[in-house]
Amino acid sequence: EVQLVESGGGLVQPGGSLRLSCAxxxxxxxxxxxxxxxxxxxxxLEWVSVIYSGGSTYYADSVKGRFTISRDNSKNxxxxxMNSLRAEDTAxxxxxxxxxxxxxxxxxxxxxxxxxxx
Amino acid sequence: xxxxxxxxxxxxxxxxxxxxxxxxxxxxxSNYLNWYQQKPGKAPKLLIYDASNLETGVPSRFSGSGSGxxxxxxxxxxxxxxxATYYCQQYDNLPRTFGQGTKVEIK
Numbered sequence: 279e280v281q282l283v284e285s286g287g288g289l290v291q292p293g294g295s296l297r298l299s300c301a302x303x304x305x306x307x308x309x310x311x312x313x314x315x316x317x318x319x320x321x322x323l324e325w326v327s328v329i330y331s332g333g334s335t336y337y338a339d340s341v342k343g344r345f346t347i348s349r350d351n352s353k354n355x356x357x358x359x360m361n362s363l364r365a366e367d368t369a370x371x372x373x374x375x376x377x378x379x380x381x382x383x384x385x386x387x388x389x390x391x392x393x394x395x396x
Numbered sequence: 397x398x399x400x401x402x403x404x405x406x407x408x409x410x411x412x413x414x415x416x417x418x419x420x421x422x423x424x425x426s427n428y429l430n431w432y433q434q435k436p437g438k439a440p441k442l443l444i445y446d447a448s449n450l451e452t453g454v455p456s457r458f459s460g461s462g463s464g465x466x467x468x469x470x471x472x473x474x475x476x477x478x479x480a481t482y483y484c485q486q487y488d489n490l491p492r493t494f495g496q497g498t499k500v501e502i503k
Contacts, residue, residue: 325492338491372439381487386439
């Protein structure tokens with residue numbers, strides 16, 4: 279059974295850092311495209327980043343230069359390192375499997391809440 | 397970036413009604429469009445991919461159509477468990493972009 283479990287969210291001050299984790303089971307992270315999608319409180323969905331199976335990475339302009347997506351193949355885990363956090367980064371962050379690598383998100387984690395506030 | 401415009405932003409319908417949501421892309425995206433359902437406090441769930449293909453295990457009352465810039469999502473007979481917010485999403489280009497969502501309620 280495919281499962282994605284996020285962790286690492288919490289309260290952080292503006293300018294601070296946080297690393298989110300997404301532990302996968304039932305499939306191999308490194309063989310798939312994996313994305314992060316976020317949702318600010320009461321708002322819609324916003325794509326954040328993707329890592330391709332070959333290792334290429336892409337980011338939304340709103341997080342470029344501040345966030346880094348990566349994976350640990352030995353742990354079958356996806357990460358999102360978030361630096362220089364801003365109030366507008368406050369959101370539930372979901373990891374999602376990109377089936378076929380074409381942008382169809384067929385499995386999602388339960389989400390982890392990041393709150394940026396002083 | 398490709399802008400996705402959904403309408404309406406919310407709707408109220410009776411059990412058994414036919415419900416239709418539209419999604420318009422700011423440029424031609426062929427059939428590279430998905431529809432997701434999100435219930436409160438839960439992650440989105442894929443319902444429709446490639447504009448019209450029903451994801452495995454999704455009830456057949458859900459359907460999608462369209463290509464190019466104009467797309468439609470339909471619930472043929474609204475059920476109480478369909479109360480949720482529905483999002484379209486394009487995957488023609490990066491960044492992937494979503495519509496603003498349509499909240500469906502029971503009248």
